[in-house]
Amino acid sequence: MADPISPTAPEKNAADMPHLWLPYSQMQTAPFPVEATRTQGSRITLADGRELTDGVAAWWTACHGYNHPHLQQALIHQAATMPHVMFGGMVHAPARTLAARLAALLPGDLERVFFTDSGSVAMEVALKMAVQFHINSGTHGRTRMLSFRGGYHGDTLGMMSICDPEEGMHSLFAGVFPEQILADLPLDEQSTADLDALLAERGSEIAAVITEPLVQGAGGMLFHAPEVLQTLRALCDRHGILLIVDEIFTGFGRTGTMFACEKAGIVPDIVALSKALTGGTMALAATVARRHVFEKFLSDDADRALMHGPTFMANPLACAVANASLDLFEQEPRLEQVAAIEDQLRRELAPCRAIPGVRDVRVMGAIGVVELDKIEDADALRRAFVDRGTWVRPFRRIVYLTPAFTITTEELSTLTGAIVDILKARA
Numbered sequence: 001m002a003d004p005i006s007p008t009a010p011e012k013n014a015a016d017m018p019h020l021w022l023p024y025s026q027m028q029t030a031p032f033p034v035e036a037t038r039t040q041g042s043r044i045t046l047a048d049g050r051e052l053t054d055g056v057a058a059w060w061t062a063c064h065g066y067n068h069p070h071l072q073q074a075l076i077h078q079a080a081t082m083p084h085v086m087f088g089g090m091v092h093a094p095a096r097t098l099a100a101r102l103a104a105l106l107p108g109d110l111e112r113v114f115f116t117d118s119g120s121v122a123m124e125v126a127l128k129m130a131v132q133f134h135i136n137s138g139t140h141g142r143t144r145m146l147s148f149r150g151g152y153h154g155d156t157l158g159m160m161s162i163c164d165p166e167e168g169m170h171s172l173f174a175g176v177f178p179e180q181i182l183a184d185l186p187l188d189e190q191s192t193a194d195l196d197a198l199l200a201e202r203g204s205e206i207a208a209v210i211t212e213p214l215v216q217g218a219g220g221m222l223f224h225a226p227e228v229l230q231t232l233r234a235l236c237d238r239h240g241i242l243l244i245v246d247e248i249f250t251g252f253g254r255t256g257t258m259f260a261c262e263k264a265g266i267v268p269d270i271v272a273l274s275k276a277l278t279g280g281t282m283a284l285a286a287t288v289a290r291r292h293v294f295e296k297f298l299s300d301d302a303d304r305a306l307m308h309g310p311t312f313m314a315n316p317l318a319c320a321v322a323n324a325s326l327d328l329f330e331q332e333p334r335l336e337q338v339a340a341i342e343d344q345l346r347r348e349l350a351p352c353r354a355i356p357g358v359r360d361v362r363v364m365g366a367i368g369v370v371e372l373d374k375i376e377d378a379d380a381l382r383r384a385f386v387d388r389g390t391w392v393r394p395f396r397r398i399v400y401l402t403p404a405f406t407i408t409t410e411e412l413s414t415l416t417g418a419i420v421d422i423l424k425a426r427a
C-alpha cells in the first residue's frame, strides 16, 4: 500500500504527486489533491485529520450517504457468497431481481434491462440498440444521432460525438468521431418549430433523439420544464425516431421523483441509468428498452442479436448492493427527504441573489445551483471550500450542491452557509 500523501502544501501541485493522473485536471496547475481516508454519512475524513461536509455525494451517486449499514451488509454477504461470475449464458438472482425491480419502477413497458459498468457505456449500448433497431426493422440509413446543446452523456469517443461540442470538454477532438446532429432543446415555440423542421428534413438519417431529462447536469445544471420532454416524445413519434433518455444523473430521486421523465408523464424508448443505481458504492449501469425495441432483436437470424457484453456485466456485488439501495428507497422516506432538501436549498441559497456577480439561483429536488457571471479560478474557489470544512466542486460558471438525501439539516446549512459566505467574500 502507498504511504498517505503529505498534507496540502500550497506550493505543490497535482503533478508533484507520483504516478496518479487525475480526471479533468491540468496537472501542472491543479492544486495538490486532498487525501480521503474515511467516510460516514455526509462526512469525509482526510489523511491530515480534517473532516469535510460533503456537498457533492461522490459525483452525484451516494444518495443514502456513505457507509449505510444496509448497503454494507449486502456487499459483505454477496462477497462471501459469489463476488462475480461471467454473464455469458449464466445468470444469477441479484441480476434477475434487480432487472425485475427496475422494470417495475420505470414507467410504461420499459422492461428489458442490459447491464454494463459505467454511464458512458450504458449510453453507448443505447446508441447501438437504436441503430440496430432500425436495421432490424428493415429501415436503412438511420445511423445518426440528434442531441442537444448543453448535453453531456459521457467521455468515451462515441459519447463525445453527442455531447455539446463547445461546452462538452471535447472540442479538441472534433473530426475524430462521427458527425452527429446538434440542435437546441425545444424550449419555446420557435425552437420547437425549428426542431420539427430539422426532423422533417433529416429524419430519415436519424436513429434516435438523445436528451437528459429536466436537468443538463455536466453542461452546467441547466433546467428545463417537463413540457420539453413531452414535445420531444411527440416529435419523435411523428418522425419515427426513437427517444433515448439519459437518466444517469437524474434517476433515483435526484429531481424529486424517482425518475425525471415521470414528471413529464412520458415513456422513452430507451433509458440509461447509473450514478445512484448502487447508492454510490459500486460501478454499475443499465440500459433499459421498451418491449417494442427488444422485440425487433428477436429472430432466427443470429445477426439480429445485440452484440455487446462487458466482462464484468451484471457483477453480482454491484447488483446486490443496487437491490439493497432500492430497499432503502422503499423503507426510508427518500423522496420526502428530497422535498425537504429542496425547501431548505431554496431558503438558504436565496441570499446569494443579492451578491454581485451572481446571475441566477435555481433549485430542483436535491440540486441547488448558484450561477455566476464567471469563475476566474475554480481551483482557488475549491480550496476556499475545503478550508471551510466543506467539499464543494465549482465548475464552469456554477457552484452547486447535490447532497446525499440523508444529509442533516445542520450539515446542509453548513454547506449553504459556506457558499453564501465564500461568494460574498469574493464579490
Ligand SMILES: *Cc1c(COP(=O)(O)O)cnc(C)c1O
Binding pocket: 118, 119, 120, 121, 123, 152, 153, 154, 155, 212, 217, 218, 246, 247, 248, 249, 274, 275
Ligand atoms: C455522469 C454521466 C454520464 C457518464 O457516466 P460515467 O459513469 O461517468 O461514464 C452520462 N450521462 C450523464 C447525464 C451523466 O451525468
